[in-house]
Amino acid sequence: MKFGHFDDSTREYVIETPKTPYPWINYLGSEAFFGLISNTAGGYNFYKDARLRRITRYRYNNVPIDMGGRYFYINDNGTVWNPGWSPVKTELDAYECRHGMGYTIITGKKNDLKAQVTFFVPNGYDGEVQQVVLTNEGSAPKTFKLFSFAEWCLWDAQDDCTNFQRNFSTGRVEVDGSVIYHKTEYRDRRNHYAFYSVNDAIDGYDTDRDSFIGLYNGFNNPEAVLAGKATDSFADGWSPIASHYKEITLAAGESKTLIFILGYVEMPVDQKFEADGKTINKVKAKAMIEKFDTPEKVAAGLADLKASWDKLLGILNVATPDDKVDRMVNIWNQYQCMVTFNLSRSASYFESGIGRGMGFRDSNQDILGFVHQIPDRAKERIIDIASTQFPDGGCYHQYQPLTKKGNADIGGDFSDDPLWLILSVSAYIKETGDWSILDEMVPYDNDMSVAQTMLEHLKVSFYHIVNNLGPHGLPLAMRADWNDCINLSCYSDTPGESFQTYTNPKFKAEGGYSKVAESVMVATLFTYTGPNYVAILKHLGKDDEAAAAQAEIDKMKKNIMESAWDGDWFLRAYDANGEKMGSKECEEGQIFIEPQGFAIMSDVGKEQGADKKTLAAIDERLNTEFGLVLNNPAFTKYYIQYGEISTYPGGYKENAGIFTHNNAWIICAAAYAGEGDQAFKYYSEIAPAFTEETSDIHKTEPYVYGQMIGGKDAGSDIGRTGKNFGQGKNSWLTGTAAWNMVAISQYILGVQPDFDGLKIDPSIPSAWDGFTITRKYRGAEYKVTIKNPDHVCKGIKSVTVDGSAIEGNILPVFDGGVHNVEVVMG
Numbered sequence: 001m002k003f004g005h006f007d008d009s010t011r012e013y014v015i016e017t018p019k020t021p022y023p024w025i026n027y028l029g030s031e032a033f034f035g036l037i038s039n040t041a042g043g044y045n046f047y048k049d050a051r052l053r054r055i056t057r058y059r060y061n062n063v064p065i066d067m068g069g070r071y072f073y074i075n076d077n078g079t080v081w082n083p084g085w086s087p088v089k090t091e092l093d094a095y096e097c098r099h100g101m102g103y104t105i106i107t108g109k110k111n112d113l114k115a116q117v118t119f120f121v122p123n124g125y126d127g128e129v130q131q132v133v134l135t136n137e138g139s140a141p142k143t144f145k146l147f148s149f150a151e152w153c154l155w156d157a158q159d160d161c162t163n164f165q166r167n168f169s170t171g172r173v174e175v176d177g178s179v180i181y182h183k184t185e186y187r188d189r190r191n192h193y194a195f196y197s198v199n200d201a202i203d204g205y206d207t208d209r210d211s212f213i214g215l216y217n218g219f220n221n222p223e224a225v226l227a228g229k230a231t232d233s234f235a236d237g238w239s240p241i242a243s244h245y246k247e248i249t250l251a252a253g254e255s256k257t258l259i260f261i262l263g264y265v266e267m268p269v270d271q272k273f274e275a276d277g278k279t280i281n282k283v284k285a286k287a288m289i290e291k292f293d294t295p296e297k298v299a300a301g302l303a304d305l306k307a308s309w310d311k312l313l314g315i316l317n318v319a320t321p322d323d324k325v326d327r328m329v330n331i332w333n334q335y336q337c338m339v340t341f342n343l344s345r346s347a348s349y350f351e352s353g354i355g356r357g358m359g360f361r362d363s364n365q366d367i368l369g370f371v372h373q374i375p376d377r378a379k380e381r382i383i384d385i386a387s388t389q390f391p392d393g394g395c396y397h398q399y400q401p402l403t404k405k406g407n408a409d410i411g412g413d414f415s416d417d418p419l420w421l422i423l424s425v426s427a428y429i430k431e432t433g434d435w436s437i438l439d440e441m442v443p444y445d446n447d448m449s450v451a452q453t454m455l456e457h458l459k460v461s462f463y464h465i466v467n468n469l470g471p472h473g474l475p476l477a478m479r480a481d482w483n484d485c486i487n488l489s490c491y492s493d494t495p496g497e498s499f500q501t502y503t504n505p506k507f508k509a510e511g512g513y514s515k516v517a518e519s520v521m522v523a524t525l526f527t528y529t530g531p532n533y534v535a536i537l538k539h540l541g542k543d544d545e546a547a548a549a550q551a552e553i554d555k556m557k558k559n560i561m562e563s564a565w566d567g568d569w570f571l572r573a574y575d576a577n578g579e580k581m582g583s584k585e586c587e588e589g590q591i592f593i594e595p596q597g598f599a600i601m602s603d604v605g606k607e608q609g610a611d612k613k614t615l616a617a618i619d620e621r622l623n624t625e626f627g628l629v630l631n632n633p634a635f636t637k638y639y640i641q642y643g644e645i646s647t648y649p650g651g652y653k654e655n656a657g658i659f660t661h662n663n664a665w666i667i668c669a670a671a672y673a674g675e676g677d678q679a680f681k682y683y684s685e686i687a688p689a690f691t692e693e694t695s696d697i698h699k700t701e702p703y704v705y706g707q708m709i710g711g712k713d714a715g716s717d718i719g720r721t722g723k724n725f726g727q728g729k730n731s732w733l734t735g736t737a738a739w740n741m742v743a744i745s746q747y748i749l750g751v752q753p754d755f756d757g758l759k760i761d762p763s764i765p766s767a768w769d770g771f772t773i774t775r776k777y778r779g780a781e782y783k784v785t786i787k788n789p790d791h792v793c794k795g796i797k798s799v800t801v802d803g804s805a806i807e808g809n810i811l812p813v814f815d816g817g818v819h820n821v822e823v824v825m826g
């Protein structure tokens, strides 16, 4: 069942009912000011950091769901409703929500009154523009009341929802004409404030929540709205809000447009006040308000936003025989990559924005799907990430975007982290040809006095693996690898302990983690990423260093085949007792997905047919109609030596859930191995545009990937197998976005930026006759036509560039211009 449809011409998903199976959200802003907005206008805003600069409040996991938002209330002679249906939930005569690239348009209609609200954050602007167009579609005049509503958060989102003994006494606002200013804590330490304005005279306002809503009422029945009049309340502590009130009369057919702005202003401390020393300096806010105070200016701002997306999405554009693929590649997957690049795993409807900053591994992987869009921002991010590394190549697992400092609470020792830096730097160079990133001086632990070049950071990353091997010559698993929930040093039998930060006292003397537990996943990630480091060294003429690094990769491959090949697939790990994990010999969890793809893509055991055997085992043991489960059989009991993974009921999250992020590694690997049909099968099992038809089962947004889909074992422990199989969770912020972008564009469609140019190497469904790609790359534009007359999955017979045949499949780098490329497969 569907709850809307794709409108590819406008790049929108059009939601046709407010009662979606879960709130279906969008993101506004992609620079500094952000908003999350659901299809019923729920959500919140923040500046740069969802935890430390939260502007409006949101109630997580509320009953009913999705409470807190930017609400417009209409009281039309006693009929009270919202254009987005919620929170009043009066049945509407018509409803539609269009989520587009950085904007959302919600339209509701009731009793001949139509309200269309457009929400967006203009480019380079620290505020959300909300344009409300009210139209009387009836044949008689209409008089009604409009109320806006925003609830201020007192800046630090975590403190805001915990520290009431203080917070209820600090709230401060100013009201100046139609602008409500939020300036809590402005006196002492803040150099910033927020405001909510409307470009018209108002008939009243409220700034105190309890006066507007009523202590025992809810968002669904605010007293002031029901009474049909604002109370002109002035907040003094408690919970400050901003609500404008306006009485409106529209003749038959008449429309009125109002423009609301929810803005954020920062300024130097010495300019905070006007001469009286207590009134805030409103100069910047007024300039912001003026910027969008007419419908023409709003239209221009929206057009500018759309134009910037035309540009971003014009870098890579494909036309394949499958319009769902085109929709994902040309629009939604790229859009999601921008969002994950911006927010990492911090703020979504599953991430509260107060839990996590930017992850080292997460943000490096996000670069892979984003780097072609705005390489300069990718470069800046890579440098920020690398700055939180330690001199020995280890790194903080997370950092806060506002401070850019490593997060000491979480610390380091995640065994996979350093390798992702090699991958992101390589991706940046492959995209841009800008080798100068290697010369950037990058600090360790943010200490510039010990800065070294980025190249040196890659070296310590590479050797962090080499210098931390276990008994089989495989990388130590440490606190965890990519799979946070495989905790081989934890041995927790105490409820409430963190699996990742608690380490068994038995390992204390060894530095906190087992020197026996080894990760095969990190071993294969090493053999997959390592060659990039070697290629970089070779390019720089450092042949000896390159040879030394290559020798380490070769040795690792040998060690994997000697100790981590289980006959039909690769093991997952050795636990701290030296026992195999992810082996046929195991009772449960015999096969895991994570090491397999990277092993195949780095040709480990290829001469023995390991790649094809592994792909066959994956298909047999892990594949389902909704994607590949992470492991099989699911763990049905707690294995103290494995940690968190075995605490989850089977079929969920890392315990045999369909963890879509690592599905992409198998899609890439199948494509790499020439199995284009198999790759495409896995791709289409999880790609949102393909799951749209089963939105009722899938639940989360059909236009973006989620982190997890319930696996085939979901509910098995309680006799409910099959009920939640296929159900999505944790949508939007996941490495799935970047990796599936890589999988479809680079491995299946085969447009791979490489160090020396754009490589073309498709691995497609054999049924396809061909497809076309437009790719802007290093200043030139390539128009590539790929023909598949023999209906192969992979293999190239000829490549011509601007009419001349070339050797091999790496397109030359040009100094600008448009170049026609024809590729014949066969």
Ligand code: BGC
Binding pocket: 484, 485, 644, 653
């Ligand atoms: C969660 C994982 C999550 C990780 C993030 C773990 O405790 O269960 O799913 O990825 O923390 O740090």
Ligand code: NOJ
Binding pocket: 345, 359, 361, 362, 482, 483, 484, 485, 654
């Ligand atoms: C989500 C985390 O953000 C990511 O870093 C991790 O790799 C996966 N969970 C798997 O545990």
